[in-house]
Amino acid sequence: MSFLSTIFVDPFVSIASAPLFFVEVLIGGLMAGVMYSLVALGFVLIFKASGVFNFAQGAMVLFAALCFAGLIDDVGLNPWLAFAVTIGIMIGTAGVIERIVLRPLVNQAPISLFMATIGITFFLEGFSQALWGSQVRVLGLGIPQQPWIVGGIYINQFDVFAAVTCGALVAGLALFFQYTAVGRALRAVADDHQAAMSVGIPLKVIWTIVWSVAGLVALVAGIMWGTKLGVQPSIALVALKALPVLILGGFTSVPGAIVGGLIIGAGEKIAEVFWGDALGGGIEDWFAYMLAMVFLLFRPQGLFGERIIERV
Amino acid sequence: MLYRETGQFKTSYAADHAILPIRQDRIGLALILLLAFVVVPVVADRYWLDTILLPFLVFSIAALGLNILTGYAGQLSLGTGGFMACGAFAAYKLATAFPDLNIVLVFALAGLITAGVGLLFGLPSLRIKGFYLAVATLAAQFFLVWLFNKLPWFTNYSPSGVISAPPRAVFGQVFVTGAESSTEAKYLFALTIAALLALVAKNLTRCKIGRSWMAIRDMDIAAEIIGIRPLTAKLSAFAISSFYIGIAGAMWAFIYTSAVEALAFQIDRSFQILFMIIIGGLGSILGSFLGAAFIVLLPILLNNAPRLVGLRMPTDLITNLEFMIFGALIIFFLIVEPHGLARLWQIAKEKLRRWPFPY
Numbered sequence: 001m002s003f004l005s006t007i008f009v010d011p012f013v014s015i016a017s018a019p020l021f022f023v024e025v026l027i028g029g030l031m032a033g034v035m036y037s038l039v040a041l042g043f044v045l046i047f048k049a050s051g052v053f054n055f056a057q058g059a060m061v062l063f064a065a066l067c068f069a070g071l072i073d074d075v076g077l078n079p080w081l082a083f084a085v086t087i088g089i090m091i092g093t094a095g096v097i098e099r100i101v102l103r104p105l106v107n108q109a110p111i112s113l114f115m116a117t118i119g120i121t122f123f124l125e126g127f128s129q130a131l132w133g134s135q136v137r138v139l140g141l142g143i144p145q146q147p148w149i150v151g152g153i154y155i156n157q158f159d160v161f162a163a164v165t166c167g168a169l170v171a172g173l174a175l176f177f178q179y180t181a182v183g184r185a186l187r188a189v190a191d192d193h194q195a196a197m198s199v200g201i202p203l204k205v206i207w208t209i210v211w212s213v214a215g216l217v218a219l220v221a222g223i224m225w226g227t228k229l230g231v232q233p234s235i236a237l238v239a240l241k242a243l244p245v246l247i248l249g250g251f252t253s254v255p256g257a258i259v260g261g262l263i264i265g266a267g268e269k270i271a272e273v274f275w276g277d278a279l280g281g282g283i284e285d286w287f288a289y290m291l292a293m294v295f296l297l298f299r300p301q302g303l304f305g306e307r308i309i310e311r312v
Numbered sequence: 313m314l315y316r317e318t319g320q321f322k323t324s325y326a327a328d329h330a331i332l333p334i335r336q337d338r339i340g341l342a343l344i345l346l347l348a349f350v351v352v353p354v355v356a357d358r359y360w361l362d363t364i365l366l367p368f369l370v371f372s373i374a375a376l377g378l379n380i381l382t383g384y385a386g387q388l389s390l391g392t393g394g395f396m397a398c399g400a401f402a403a404y405k406l407a408t409a410f411p412d413l414n415i416v417l418v419f420a421l422a423g424l425i426t427a428g429v430g431l432l433f434g435l436p437s438l439r440i441k442g443f444y445l446a447v448a449t450l451a452a453q454f455f456l457v458w459l460f461n462k463l464p465w466f467t468n469y470s471p472s473g474v475i476s477a478p479p480r481a482v483f484g485q486v487f488v489t490g491a492e493s494s495t496e497a498k499y500l501f502a503l504t505i506a507a508l509l510a511l512v513a514k515n516l517t518r519c520k521i522g523r524s525w526m527a528i529r530d531m532d533i534a535a536e537i538i539g540i541r542p543l544t545a546k547l548s549a550f551a552i553s554s555f556y557i558g559i560a561g562a563m564w565a566f567i568y569t570s571a572v573e574a575l576a577f578q579i580d581r582s583f584q585i586l587f588m589i590i591i592g593g594l595g596s597i598l599g600s601f602l603g604a605a606f607i608v609l610l611p612i613l614l615n616n617a618p619r620l621v622g623l624r625m626p627t628d629l630i631t632n633l634e635f636m637i638f639g640a641l642i643i644f645f646l647i648v649e650p651h652g653l654a655r656l657w658q659i660a661k662e663k664l665r666r667w668p669f670p671y
């Protein structure tokens with residue numbers, strides 16, 4: 001009986017009795033969710049345009065972050081130049097991936113492409129650590145990390161910075177997709193590869209562009225995560241956390257990735273803080289997946305995804 | 313020339329339905345079994361038995377289970393590690409709660425318990441497919457490992473948190489788990505279980521239930537239209553697959569590592585077994601064994617190759633190279649032979665039938 005009350009009664013009591021703390025946890029969770037969204041954004045881009053579920057997004061985040069940090073620390077470039085060079089590296093990586101992995105697997109089952117991206121994950125993880133080493137690197141970019149105090153609530157400046165960056169990135173991508181010819185071509189390819197080819201859209205170029213843009217998003221995500229946690233190999237595991245975000249938001253929707261990230265981030269933090277003690281702590285590991293699974297049972301396509309209607 | 317089946321006539325339906333209709337195949341399998349049961353325990357040294365053949369057998373059983381689910385029934389699952397943990401801890405609780413229970417029964421019951429858990433986590437498959445199902449199985453993976461870590465009941469409230477598998481014997485005196493067990497006994501025990509389970513799996517995939525799995529994998533709506541119930545097909549795939557994976561987990565804990573810990577069953581384990589069936593061949597019993605052998609041998613090969621060639625490389629570089637070659641090999645196999653090593657073996661057999669003629 002008391003266990004039931006710790007699940008169903010006590011957390012709400014503690015929320016009601018300390019509303020400011022709850023708002024703090026909520027805002028912290030939302031900010032963490034923004035970071036998840038950044039990674040999920042890369043997934044959505046690639047899935048929208050090439051129909052490939054890119055499991056290697058996490059490894060790309062790690063690779064981009066390591067190149068960026070390595071160029072600043074070991075090679076001694078200034079951050080802006082390192083940023084530009086890393087974007088170049090990611091474009092190169094996109095080209096290589098397109099040539100070696102995507103082109104031979106053009107019309108294969110989606111599961112084969114998914115497994116090929118798992119192979120890319122392993123390769124990129126090994127390659128980036130072979131190149132730059134596996135020690136934790138601190139990204140000192142001068143982004144302020146002290147908290148603001150607004151109305152009794154602590155808000156981390158860095159989280160706000162990450163949220164603003166994410167918003168700018170999403171807005172830029174939305175404009176790109178809607179109002180440029182390349183964006184239209186990307187949406188055409190996302191709809192149907194062969195139809196797009198038949199109207200003359202060069203598939204290979206489009207795929208390279210998409211993976212490069214995803215690489216850019218990975219770089220931004222890598223910089224954010226790297227500043228928060230330090231650039232270390234475990235960043236690649238963030239990709240696993242982005243999966244529930246995609247389930248919630250829908251695989252093909254950019255706003256869905258954002259909303260899904262916010263919901264997962266907030267939900268995780270609130271569950272951990274208020275329900276964690278009742279269940280022994282460490283709920284963060286699996287809460288996001290359970291939430292995604294429950295969601296899947298009621299709305300398989302996610303909040304904003306395209307409804308797959310299969311009628312028999 | 314060697315592989316011709318001319319002159320081999322079937323005179324009964326039973327002979328026609330045999331798993332290995334060609335006499336050369338039967339002779340080959342008999343030789344392999346003779347080698348495995350009689351020659352290897354005598355000839356192989358402890359290192360080979362302990363670190364290569366034993367994990368190979370355990371992984372083969374797990375790969376068989378995952379192949380049933382992903383290769384035959386088409387339900388992608390990333391929760392293999394969690395189900396192995398389930399089997400390991402179920403076996404531990406059973407073995408400690410009922411000390412007189414035969415170890416084979418303990419494994420079988422642990423498998424049944426894992427089948428129940430697998431059934432539960434397989435329920436989402438009735439509504440979701442593909443990658444979405446993979447995420448649901450990831451939920452199973454993370455939740456189960458968290459559960460076994462958090463609840464001290466599973467480790468029998470052990471103060472140190474490190475629990476070792478209790479010693480058990482078959483045939484009264486022959487210990488197969490625990491400190492008194494000999495490597496040969498463990499190997500033969502694991503081999504027997506693996507051989508029996510492989511036979512059962514092969515027969516399952518050849519009969520009605522296996523055909524229903526393959527129909528669901530290929531075109532699930534069409535399968536439903538012709539009368540195959542997706543509910544029974546998918547849930548039976550999850551249940552039987554989890555049975556196998558649970559037994560593999562119990563064997564991992566009891567026979568291979570002699571320690572029951574959730575740490576051995578993290579997400580990398582799930583990916584490792586998935587790779588085994590991708591490289592070995594989805595939807596193939598032989599493929600599970602080939603893939604398991606490949607994945608078990610590859611790190612050893614990669615670790616020893618530089619030394620054998622005379623190159624001295626720092627260990628972290630070797631580890632990173634291992635990852636890179638791993639990833640590259642997966643991509644290579646997916647491009648060159650998406651059906652894996654089993655298909656390569658089939659092509660070789662085809663060529664052998666025609667040899668020395670080209671066609």
